[in-house]
Amino acid sequence: MNRHYDVAVVGRGIVGLAHALAAARMGKRVIVIDRNARATGASIRNFGFVTVTGQERYDMWPLARRARDVWADVAPRAGIAIEQTGLVLPVRRQAAVAVLEAFRQTEMGEGCDLLTDVQLRALDPETPFTPCEAALVSPHELRVEAREAVPRIAGWLERDMGVTFAPPATVIGCESGLVVTSTGEVRADAIFVCPGDDLNALFPDMMAEHQVTRCKLQMLRLAAPGWRMARPVMSDLGLARYEGYAALPEAAPLAAQLRAEQPELLDVGIHLIAVQSADGSLVVGDSHDYGDAPDPFHHERIDSLMLEEFAAVLGAPSPVIExxxxxxxxxxxxxxxxxxxxxxxxxxxxxCGAGMSTAFAIGERVVGAALNTPIKEIA
Ligand SMILES: Cc1cc2nc3c(=O)[nH]c(=O)nc-3n(C[C@H](O)[C@H](O)[C@H](O)COP(=O)(O)OP(=O)(O)OC[C@H]3O[C@@H](n4cnc5c(N)ncnc54)[C@H](O)[C@@H]3O)c2cc1C
Incomplete structure (x- = not known):
């Protein structure tokens, strides 16, 4: 902590680690400071789903494509298994088929196929899909087990990339050249503060300026169902939520139909993502509750609604184990x-809930602009 660093990063979530990686690849001496000895926030609670297809078209989609490539490069170096690749989005409504057809006409549809129900079953014979009108299949995504992947990135940065991880310390102030923590001061030429949803502790004014609030999500893990899912699955609801689809003019009739048919799910912000882990268990979510201080409680009714949507796409769910x-x-x-x-x-x-999908590219962009130094390929 007493040395002088080129770069100090506050936060060891995926956004902080992405900035530490970018700086380390520029040859900088980097220290990462976090109040906890391991990540415990959003970065280990998510699906580990690096989603490209469906991200907002003009900024997030290119960022996600680049971040996906960085994940593919970093994962084997850090000992991270890629659990699944790609995405399948079977839809049950004609209005959703119209959205998928329009999506495929854009540059974002590159590499994606639109399959019939019969073609989908031939492609993924092990997955018990319920009947669908059509299915979008994308090759672009990666899925890692977030709770394992994020600590492994930190371990690899420390072991192989020369990044220092400070003993746990709460950052109580930052000014040019100086990070003040609960256990002492750290001096660094450049400071990157990546505190996740805890922005109000250090920069309350910035929360107001950027209109930052919080989003609370409920997540489930289901017991291994005895079948394999070749790729992560989403449903019609995702087309009304992910901006890459939802901003298309063809999405308006679908949104109206979903509002009429599934109002309760929309009211609690449910859209379906189901992914599979190495042990066969399924991670299923999610709901979205917005507010400065969302209640901390788990609501059984929301879980039931998520499982209802799961059943509509993949049949009866296996028991909830987490x-x-x-x-x-x-x-x-x-x-x-x-x-x-x-x-x-x-x-x-x-x-916007897409940090796993974009942080590596955001880190490169921000650190590159701030330090004005080219990033070196990892040897
Ligand atoms: C349930 C769920 C599902 C999601 N699914 C996906 C998904 O499938 N794909 C996707 O792309 N994204 C997903 N996301 C979003 C993604 O997880 C977040 O965008 C991302 O993890 C944010 O990372 P972060 O590093 O900013 O925050 P965090 O992971 O919260 O890390 C912030 C770190 O900063 C530290 N910190 C904060 N303040 C201080 C301080 N004053 N002093 C010291 N340390 C401090 C904290 O201890 C913490 O370790 C999901 C999120 C959730 C919650």
């Missing part, structure tokens, strides 16, 4: 922001 809640920073104003709070003190937050 439930958890996750929270991320959220904003209706922008998907992410980078704000220079003081000279060389940068604050970064992903405010």
């Amino acid at each position: 439930r958890w809640i996750g929270v991320y920073a959220s904003s209706a104003k922008q998907n992410w922001f980078h704000h220079e709070a003081a000279p060389h003190v940068h604050v970064i937050a992903v405010t």
